[in-house]
Amino acid sequence: MSTRHVAVIGGGYAGLAAAVTLARHDVKVTVYEAGKILGGRARQLLHPQLHTSLDNGQHLLLGAYQTTLALAQLVNPDTTPWLRTPLQLWTQCGLQLTAPSLPAPFNTLFALLTAQGISTSHRLAAVKFMLKHRLSGFKLAQDRTVTQLLADQPEHLIKLLWEPLCLAALNTPAATASAQVFLNVLRDSLTRGRQDSDLIIPTVDLSAFFPNPAADYVRQHGGEILTGHRIKRIASDAHGYIVNQISHSDVICAVAPHQASALMTELPGLEYVKQQLTNFSYQPITTIYLQYPPDVRLERAMTGLNGTCAQWVFDRGISHQQRGLLAAVISTAGAHSILNRDALAQHIANELHQTFGTPSTPIWHQVVVEKRATFSCDASLARPSQQTPLANFYLAGDYTAGDYPATLEAATQSGVKCAHLILANLIH
Numbered sequence: 387m388s389t390r391h392v393a394v395i396g397g398g399y400a401g402l403a404a405a406v407t408l409a410r411h412d413v414k415v416t417v418y419e420a421g422k423i424l425g426g427r428a429r430q431l432l433h434p435q436l437h438t439s440l441d442n443g444q445h446l447l448l449g450a451y452q453t454t455l456a457l458a459q460l461v462n463p464d465t466t467p468w469l470r471t472p473l474q475l476w477t478q479c480g481l482q483l484t485a486p487s488l489p490a491p492f493n494t495l496f497a498l499l500t501a502q503g504i505s506t507s508h509r510l511a512a513v514k515f516m517l518k519h520r521l522s523g524f525k526l527a528q529d530r531t532v533t534q535l536l537a538d539q540p541e542h543l544i545k546l547l548w549e550p551l552c553l554a555a556l557n558t559p560a561a562t563a564s565a566q567v568f569l570n571v572l573r574d575s576l577t578r579g580r581q582d583s584d585l586i587i588p589t590v591d592l593s594a595f596f597p598n599p600a601a602d603y604v605r606q607h608g609g610e611i612l613t614g615h616r617i618k619r620i621a622s623d624a625h626g627y628i629v630n631q632i633s634h635s636d637v638i639c640a641v642a643p644h645q646a647s648a649l650m651t652e653l654p655g656l657e658y659v660k661q662q663l664t665n666f667s668y669q670p671i672t673t674i675y676l677q678y679p680p681d682v683r684l685e686r687a688m689t690g691l692n693g694t695c696a697q698w699v700f701d702r703g704i705s706h707q708q709r710g711l712l713a714a715v716i717s718t719a720g721a722h723s724i725l726n727r728d729a730l731a732q733h734i735a736n737e738l739h740q741t742f743g744t745p746s747t748p749i750w751h752q753v754v755v756e757k758r759a760t761f762s763c764d765a766s767l768a769r770p771s772q773q774t775p776l777a778n779f780y781l782a783g784d785y786t787a788g789d790y791p792a793t794l795e796a797a798t799q800s801g802v803k804c805a806h807l808i809l810a811n812l813i814h
Contacts, residue, residue: 484500
């Protein structure tokens with residue numbers, strides 16, 4: 387095993403991706419997590435009375451998210467903890483896109499050309515949009531907002547297709563969202579490999595999906611996972627860094643931007659990085675869990691909603707074998723923010739009753755509001771590099787420099803990149 391001892395601060399997807407990658411290469415690693423449950427903003431929650439396993443947010447992955455899927459498979463060698471289906475987008479207002487088993491990008495183009503619920507002219511406009519940006523390599527000379535990017539698209543198509551996709555992918559309103567990041571997601575998910583457009587829904591809670599088995603993997607390879615350990619300061623010494631009164635050769639800071647900035651106060655040479663960290667604003671995600679009788683079931687695991695408060699509804703009876711449990715998702719802030727949790731749950735229950743004929747009142751409900759669920763992925767946002775000016779001090783998190791918005795894939799990619807930077811130093 388290497389003589390280096392790496393401290394990973396933060397036991398979310400980014401930190402654990404780094405830890406697994408280092409442990410796999412026989413580098414000693416200690417993960418410090420302030421909470422009792424691993425996963426960060428993608429973790430298991432328990433219903434306080436019923437002990438039903440929920441999540442602090444309902445996550446959807448794409449087949450293009452290969453880093454996350456590869457890591458999840460590595461630490462879950464005996465199972466595949468997700469439901470994978472070819473691209474199917476269904477909304478209650480009639481929009482339907484289904485990708486056939488054709489090579490990319492023909493599967494996506496065929497899905498757009500045969501889409502139901504929109505006119506022929508709108509189908510052609512969507513195809514023209516995709517072809518135009520494929521020819522340019524999905525690259526913009528200068529970033530702009532998604533609204534500006536879609537200026538030539540029909541308004542009805544924007545409302546029905548593009549804006550919901552933007553909200554789902556970037557969790558940022560199209561009026562401020564980065565067009566370049568939006569194009570990056572379209573490029574990787576819809577035009578590269580046929581399976582890259584697959585929709586992937588975890589079939590276990592988000593801690594069991596990757597964080598918990600990742601922790602087991604790290605321990606099996608000689609590392610430590612310390613939960614309930616909040617790190618308040620990082621100091622430098624002759625050998626590297628002092629974390630939790632222990633000397634470490636390297637530090638990967640894998641916490642949220644506002645938390646990372648607070649940990650850097652005693653470290654020199656990071657003034658510009660700390661300034662970058664103050665530039666972030668945040669978007670909430672609200673998940674409303676509604677438990678109905680076990681015979682209540684939707685036609686699909688995921689359905690889009692249009693003209694309602696919630697944008698998506700997931701049937702966890704299909705994905706998680708939690709019969710009768712629906713999870714409605716509201717991206718970003720909005721008028722719903724003024725409602726108390728009971729009123730919001732009943733409002734969503736009314737919407738689902740009118741849309742799907744579910745019972746008007748659920749047996750129980752649980753509303754989860756993640757106020758800083760994602761960073762606001764605004765146009766021209768400067769995101770800090772994983773490698774900082776300070777030797778052997780790295781940043782990991784979905785907010786760091788990369789092609790993707792705040793997703794599990796952006797988080798795991800950043801963690802793996804930090805690990806590879808450390809491994810490269812070992813070789814040199």
